[in-house]
Amino acid sequence: MCKVFVKTFTISTSRRFEALNVTDIVEQTVAESGIKNGIVVVHAPHATAAIVLNEYEPRIASDYLEWVRRYVPPGGGWRHDEIDDNAHAHIASAIIGSTRVIPLKDGRLLRGTWQEVILLEFDGPRAGRRVVVEVIGCK
Ligand code: ZN
Numbered sequence: 001m002c003k004v005f006v007k008t009f010t011i012s013t014s015r016r017f018e019a020l021n022v023t024d025i026v027e028q029t030v031a032e033s034g035i036k037n038g039i040v041v042v043h044a045p046h047a048t049a050a051i052v053l054n055e056y057e058p059r060i061a062s063d064y065l066e067w068v069r070r071y072v073p074p075g076g077g078w079r080h081d082e083i084d085d086n087a088h089a090h091i092a093s094a095i096i097g098s099t100r101v102i103p104l105k106d107g108r109l110l111r112g113t114w115q116e117v118i119l120l121e122f123d124g125p126r127a128g129r130r131v132v133v134e135v136i137g138c139k
Contacts, residue, residue, distance in 0.1 A: 002138035005033035009131045013124035017069065019061040020119045022131055026102075027109065029133040036107045038137030043099040045130055048089035048123035050096035056116040064120060068092045089122035096120065104135065 007029045011020060026042055044051050052064065068088065072095075078087030100117065103110040111117075119131060 002038075002136060003033075003035055004137075005029070005035060005135040007032070007133050009133070011119065011129045011131060012127050013119075013121040013129055015121070016074075016124050017065040018121040018124055019056070019064055020121070021056045021116050022119050023056075023116045025131065026117050026133050030104060030107070030109065030135055033135040033137075035104065035135045035137035038104050038135065040102045040104050040109060041099065041132075041134040041136070042102065042117055043132040043134070044119060045132060046093065046098060048086055048093050049129060050093050050098055050120040050122070051100050051131070052096060052118050052120060053100050053102065053111065053115045054118060055114040056118055061118070064118075065122075068120075068122060086123045092120075092122045104137070 009025050013020065026040065030040060042051050072088045072091045074088045075081065076088060080087035080090060119129065121129065
């Protein structure tokens with residue numbers, strides 16, 4: 001028997017490139033679910049953003065974005081830019097990934113000391129970025 005609890009959050013981003021720490025909303029959703037053991041899926045249903053699990057200190061947060069600017073530069077001659085000028089964001093989202101799965105044990109995410117759940121925006125600002133948190137517990 002499994003229990004599934006899903007909640008979708010809407011977040012606004014304010015810059016073209018931005019890193020937002022969403023760990024608190026993930027942990028609040030886990031607490032609200034009442035599920036103590038299982039897995040937590042964090043998913044951004046977007047083609048130009050990503051979810052990562054890593055340190056959220058201002059310099060490294062900006063380094064994630066700088067890595068994208070450096071290796072997948074906006075305006076880098078990408079063919080999709082002929083359509084809507086955001087090929088870099090699609091490529092970064094595809095490579096980095098828009099979904100993370102985190103084990104849940106005794107009501108706590110099994111994340112490391114320096115692992116925060118971070119939404120990476122590559123094509124902002126956007127008023128309606130969504131983050132889906134799905135908590136799955138089975139006995
Ligand atoms: Zn596009």
